[in-house]
Amino acid sequence: MAATPKKKVIKPISDEPKYLCPYCNREKKKADFYTSTDPLVLTGITCMCKLCAERIARNWSPASKTYIGETKASVQEALERLDKPYFDEVWNYSYHEAQSSNSKLTIWGSYIKQMHLSQYKGLRWRDGDIFDRYKIKAEQEMDFKNYITQTSPEDEEIKLAYETNRRDVLRMVGYDPFLNYPLESDKPVLYAQLVNFIDDETKEDGMKMNAVIQIVQAFNQIQKINDAINEMSADVMKITNNNGTIKQLADTTTKLLSGANALAKDNGISVNNNRSKSKGADTLTGKMRELEL
Incomplete structure (x- = not known):
């Protein structure tokens, strides 16, 4: 088989x-x-x-x-x-x-x-870098929140002014223009300046409102640059070494001031700014002159 x-x-x-x-x-x-x-x-x-x-x-x-x-x-x-x-x-x-x-x-x-x-x-x-930026921003915001929750009378006054100005900005502008501003510690100054610069005419003019917001942010940047220049100029022995940087910062300040001035003129802000307020340091033109000093 x-x-x-x-x-x-x-x-x-x-x-x-x-x-x-x-x-x-x-x-x-x-x-x-x-x-x-x-x-x-x-x-x-x-x-x-x-x-x-x-x-x-x-x-x-x-x-x-x-x-x-x-x-x-x-x-x-x-x-x-x-x-x-x-x-x-x-x-x-x-x-x-x-x-x-x-x-x-x-x-x-x-x-x-x-x-x-x-x-x-x-x-x-x-x-990565993005997460680090979020972390740094969160830490800055936490530091600022800790700062404004201090209980001394002076700190309570700062906190109250900050919250009042922020509420006023939200009411007058209709939104928070500084919501995404990177430094929380700058916001009290930004809200305070913006409140001072808004008049009835600005409330009714969206273009003018946007211009004022940009100008306020420019002022804040200029002030920071001026602080940096003052710090570098404080030590006479180091001024020579910092000459190049100081010149660059001064040029940046000039450009920011020029841009803010042009923006103000284009929107009729320098001439017609808040006639009910004094024409001194609280006006946009006055603020520009103060920063130029």
Whole structure:
């Protein structure tokens, strides 16, 4: 009796695991995702797939089916969703690399390539420059809040004036023009100056109101520059070493004053500012003269 030939056992080919990208709602291979740097992510991959991240970073246009091009904001948005860090120095390098004639990389492609270098291994969004700025701002705001909650009579007076001026600005302007101002400690001065510069005519003129807000911010910048110049000029022995910096700061002050003056004249603020108030230091023109001293 002839031996029965053995049947070939065909082993089933195991399917490669697929992962769902919630942004395009498609299942994709692991290679279609970036490696996650979050140790708590058990899949080891990012939530967003590479294609969706590229479309955000490079501003994909569904209408024209083309990429409009990267901006800092679009790259930052993609990195935040991928939980990858943003660094200004990497952006600058990637931008120049993409612009070079012999490069085939996009800004996004160059940036992601840099993220594979050893110095960035394991870093997440919170380790980048953007998160640091948020942290610094939060610390400054906390310091200021701690400052204005002091209980001495003088501090209580400052706190009351700050809150009163802020409420007045909200009432007269209709919104908080300094809501996103980076330094919380500057806001008491900004609100106080703005309240002094707003008259009935300004309340009815949106363009004039915007101009006054810009001028108040310019005054604040000028005052900071003047403080810096005074500090560098205080030590006679160091004035020579600081001459170049002092000159640059003085030039900046001149430009800011010139811009504020032009903005005021264009909107009729210098001539017609709040006739019910004194024409002295509290007027815009008076304030400009004070800062020029």
